[in-house]
Amino acid sequence: MSRHLVPSQQKLAEKLSLMNDRGIGMLTRIYNIKKACGDAKSKPGFLSDKTLESSIKYIVRRFPNIDIKGLQAITQIRNEIIKSLSLYYYTFVDLLDFKDNVCELLTTMDACQVHLDITLNFELTKAYLDLVVTYVTLMVLLSRVEDRKAVLGLFNAAHEMVHNQSDSSFPRLGQMIMDYDPPIKKLSEEFGPHAKLLCTALVSLSQIYFGRNLSAEKWRSDQKLSLVGNPGHLLKPSQTDTMSCEYLSLDAMERWIIFGFMLCHQVLNQERPNKLWIASLESSWVVALFRDEVLYIHSYIQSYFDCMKGYSKRISEVKDCYNQAIQKAALRHRERRKFLRTTLKELGLILTDQPGLLGPKALLIFIGLCFARDEVYWLLRHNDNPPLQKSKGKTTEDLVDRQMPELLFHMEELRVLVRKYSQVMQRYYVQYLAGFDAIALNQMIQNLQVCPEDESSILSSLCNTITNLSVKQVEENELFDFRAIRLDWFRLQAYTTVSKSPLVLAENRDLASLIDTIVFHTKMIDYLDEILVETSDLSIFCFYSKIFEDQFHMCLEFPAQNRYIVAFPLICGHFQSCTHELCPEERHHIRERSLSVVNMFLDEMAKEAKNIITTICDEQCLMSDKLLPKHCAILISQVVNRKKKDKNKKIAPEIAKPGVESYRKTREDLTTMDKLHMALTELCFAINFCSTINVWEYTFAPREYLTQHLENQFAQALGGMVMYTKDTSEIAKPSELFVSVRAYMNVLQTVENYVHIDITRVFNNALLQQTQSMDSHGKTTVAAKYTEWYSEVLLRRVSAGNICFSNNQRAFVSLTAEGTIPFNAEEFSDINELRALAELIGPYGMKLLNETLMWHIAGQVQELKVVSEMASAAGLDCKVDPTLVTALRNQKNEIEEDEHLLACLLMVFVAVSIPKLARNETSFYRASLEGHANNIHCMASAVNNIFGAMFTICNQGDIEDRMKEFLALASSSLLRLGQEADKEVIRNRESVYLLLDQGKPPPVHQTEIRTSISPSSAVKLNTTSMLANYATEIVQESPFLTMDLLESCFPYALIRNAYHAVYKQEHLQS
Structure with a gap:
């Protein structure tokens, strides 16, 4: 067969790229079908219809050989069934087509005798392993879809009733459902011919995987990700011979190893495959299928090996791995997260101070992000899926990480730095490509002993493209696009790693390493957003919504982590990256989910900050109240009594004077106010971290949330401080209210020290509304309350003869004994009180008060007319x-x-x-x-x-x-x-x-x-x-x-x- 195949004509690179993308799309569609069928609210109504229950049982029992004569119950609704289930059915048909294409491509690669090595032809090997695992995952996920037989059988029966024949795809589709139930046995048989190629690819992971799967202690001793560990190399570019492998996901490698060796388990007797197998199984007890779908891998493997003779040793090996995983994996990953928190923080601090280092140290950033992303993924999956049996260790405690927000924040901080200084990185790598890579590549091309025409044209094109780059292009904001270079390198890998290729890539490792480095450098120029998604995408939180919200609230309640809480709304911006064009129907739901969650997070952050500020304001108001003249009487009385004190009587306790709270014995003893100010500082840091957060096409401004909450709270506090009670006619003295409002405003003004908001705007909006009769929320304002009190309470007492207006005091004065009426008129009407009132309610409020008084006066004048009319009605003579x-x-x-x-x-x-x-x-x-x-x-x-x-x-x-x-x-x-x-x-x-x-x-x-x-x-x-x-x-x-x-x-x-x-x-x- 290989004699008839021309490798350059098989387009392996293009097919692998397209098939992997389509595989993710198919996974998305199958995932959504599984979720829909598993939820009573979203599953097709026919599957829950009691009248169709017997028909569905019949279909499942006879599947795939179904006789429609026994399905008369669905005759009347056959068109509705076709309409409702067509999306589901044709998704399974597409899966069948995808399966055929995958099998064909894998067979072609075997026929071409492709040599796979992750350290040599990274793109080709990674694409191959991704395709294998995607295919396996699809089949496993398909086997876990509830009602798959009922859906397919119902649709085909309805189709046969309408068209008098079965759907052309149904026989093969039905056979596929039966063959892959359970799937792993059939898959293992399928991959028999591909085992050699697959095993070669997996074994090539040894160097990379064991170099990555290290303990935190080893990372520390190696000074992993440290910029200051070796100051002499600070300005030297971070690079290796396998650049692309350095930020390869550990999670992805473990999935490749576990699923790959499940398919070709015969090679587990060999040392290197066995070491990879055991190390991967000891790292976790669940393996991700897709999004939040996981597989308890040890029990799954055991059930598969149980039906195979001579595999008792393998079964006991898997059991040992499981015990190791549940006892040690959680602690191991916890220590890794601890290391990454401090390391990413150090990276962020240094790069914020010296953004120029983003150029030479870009690789370290993406390695750090990749490490952290893998740990977050691991924790999410294992926290949501605890071990099936309890372990002796502290596994449960290690799965709850109260400091997770800190790690998430430092990841987001690095992402922000990369985006902010993207032009710095572009300038560096444009010069690097043109000034070094192009020259080195040109020399290496000239030294090649054999270089066929196709390979030569690719290499020449690549060299010419990077030679013509200049910094001027960056300064002019020219858009770069190096996708063609990367695809050509992918093609070159396919051409040079097949059997009988004139140019053998394995014999030119230096060339492979250089081009791999060049590809990484091009990604630093035009592919930054994509590589950020590749290394630090956290859209998985969209599917672990409960854990996501619980982590947020845990962070909100943990003051030491408050400053990192902004990571949660920022992560909502990742959710868009988990959608796929093959499943457009889910975009709306994920979009709505993203928007609602980010809005909730920002609202609760602002609300918590508002609550802290309110508590501080209340305390400051109480302290201001203690300074009012009315509280002097107690102190004066105490001084007088002290002079007259009887030696035989006990000394009265000293009354605490205002300001005593400011005395400190040590700096370590924190008062409640100290703790509140610290919490406010931390929370405001989070709110002030970024001016806007972009989620889908919307832009959210965290500071505006805080501004709005403060404005509403200030308006509410103003109404509360008036303390107006209609039943008892009690109200706060304007001068005392004025003091409280000033104290409140003084605290609010200090908020500007923490977060960049315009507090003057808050004052203007809130106070201006309080001068009207009603605020924007329809609530009674300060002006309205005082207007009502002065016109309805004070003036009525004046009319009753209890109060007199004094010309020399310029105030109303109570004429009755103190306590006869519930207030002293002079305490509410003297010049100081009215001046304070005017300050509070402003000219508009005074106008409202004046108009209300005029209305009352006019009402009194109208009474004269009433008296005249009553006299006339009584028959009295009227002039x-x-x-x-x-x-x-x-x-x-x-x-x-x-x-x-x-x-x-x-x-x-x-x-x-x-x-x-x-x-x-x-x-x-x-x-x-x-x-x-x-x-x-x-x-x-x-x-x-x-x-x-x-x-x-x-x-x-x-x-x-x-x-x-x-x-x-x-x-x-x-x-x-x-x-x-x-x-x-x-x-x-x-x-x-x-x-x-x-x-x-x-x-x-x-x-x-x-x-x-x-x-x-x-x-x-x-x-x-x-x-x-x-x-x-x-x-x-x-x-x-x-x-x-x-x-x-x-x-x-x-x-x-x-x-x-x-x-x-x-x-x-x-």
Whole structure:
């Protein structure tokens, strides 16, 4: 057969590349079918239909020879079955085609007598071993698909009912299902002719595998991956004779060895195959099939060897390997992870400081990433699939690694460095290729004794391509593509390792080694992303979702690992690399999974940071609260009591003063706040590690998550610190709230020291919303709560006569004894409190408060109309007919004149009604407060503002004249009050007088008061003084009236005497 085959025409390199890619696609499809059939929710509905249960059992029992006459139950739904199961069925058909192509290719390679050696023709050997293992894995995975017979049988039966004949592929497909159940026996028979080639390829792994499968102690003693172990070689490029083998996955090699020697187990009697076999079996107790599908390999091999005679020794050997694996493997891998944590950290630190070393030391980076990736894979699979029998050692403990996030983080850190400084690496290797590799290759080509035309053209093309490279191409950001070079090298390996090849690659190892190095150098220029996927892809976490999330939460709860937690959302960006174009239907699910997980991780990271910040803020608020003046009373009381202390009494314990928490005896004793700040530092390092995380086509910004959480928390904290309770009418004093808010903001500002976020934006967004009546979440704001409290609680107490507005204190003052009402008005309305309130709610909030008060005032005015209407309804005489008022309201042209007349009448009504106030007991003027007990001194402001507004609206231009009229009328009414003899009528006459002058009262000394008025005339003077108050206040408040005008209407002597009277009266009462 070999005489008829021309190796260069067999396209072995191309076929191996295509078949391996298609094999991964087929694995993906079979994997998804297995998962779907194993899940009751996702499996085809027909397989769970109770009405079809007997038909399915019949199909499985008679498979593959099924008589459709016994399947009448599916006749009505045959079209639906074809539609539903066609994807499954034709996947199995594709698998059959793939099997045929693999067998044909393996046979061709045998016929060509290809020589495989991983250290010589790496790409060819690796592709061959990958194809063998992919094929074996497919058959094993196929045998584990539940309902495979039911799916195929149902589809074929429905197909036969529709088309009156079976599907053309079904006989062979059915036979394949039967032959490969179980699969390993049939596979071993198939590989009988290929055993020699397969064994040769596997044995060539010895040098590489045993050089890789070392203990952590050996790695340390060899200073593996160390840049500083030999400082003299720091700038020298890291390279070996087998560059591609250096970052070959140990996990992949063990799969090759185990599955390969299962197929050609006859050679296990030989020393080298046996050593490889035993070492691989002692390394683990499960072997990966695909993604999270694993095989308990020892029991699987035992069940296979049990049916073979003379294999008792092999069975006991496998059992010994299993015992070794469950006792020692976990510890061995734990120590490796420990070594890799420190080594990768060292690599990251040095390369971050000196990124130029990424050029010469690139190989070390990819070796380190590959080592770490293998250890992560091992831990994931073995943690999820513990040993079938318990071991005597601490296997379970060794399978839980709380420091796994650190290893993942250092892997991600190196990946970030490679991507960030990719141009540094490109410049280095472009110069390396053109300045050294091209020259060395050219000399080696010239020294070849034999070089056929095809091989010569490949070598010449390769040499010319790398010779023409220049740094200028890198500076101009030219896109490099060396895939053709790598494929040509693959072809050259196929041409030069077959039987009777003129140019034998095994005789030119130096050439093979140089080109292998050149290929690695080209990958450093145009293939960096792909080689990162090849050496450090962690998309497997997508299929170990529970472990992935558990590891994340474990890291979140472990402060020492908090800074490494960003590795988890970064890994979500790997998930896209596990998809395959042959299975597009799974892309959507993996994409949604990636996005939801990364969003959850970032949200929980930000939430945890927010919780720590909130705890610190709460503590700072408590400390700020201790510094408030109200807490001085306790300290003052303690000092006073200490001076009066009785020696016989026990000394009261010293009260801790604010700031005592800052005293430290040692630096080692950490307080709760210290621990919180440390945790915050670590977590913020993770959040700040990268500005964006790209997952599929989306970009996530970790800092924005934190910003949003802080903004929401700040807004929530602001609402909580108000402490407004409607039932008890309790609310925080604005000044105290202001202190707490400042303390909260001071802590939030320090967050900028940890993470690059704009905390000012947080303040602006949150505080601006608090000035409105409702925030963006529909919750009541600080402005709304204080507006409600001042208008509904404080002002209602004022209306009830419990509170008076004091002119000299510029605040509302409680008139009742302390405790009678639930708050002291002066503590909420003095200048400091209102200033603090204005700072908190801003101009918009003050406007809201003002508008609410205006609404209440307008509501009071409306009550006058209600009284008029009620009087009319009761049959009382009204000066104005309500019906006429309604009619006049509709006459737009006459409204202005009527309004002016009504305003004038109202003015007269107020002026002549003022003397009535003297009857009221609470109209007494309190000189110490400069206000009346019933707040009638506020009428002066009301009269001037309301009448000013009303006459302005009327637009008659007679405001000053009308106000003069009002003063004349009011003065006349008050003077007439002076002639009254009824004590009830003139009870607080002098206090009412003072309403005409709202200025600063003249100073009246206590001695003057005592001598100027005798007790016998107190009642008369008190009445006069209360009336005089009103006149003075109105003039002082008005911009239109003067004291000269008042003097002409109302003698100032009466006002002066009124002040004397009210001061005297208050002194006597006190």
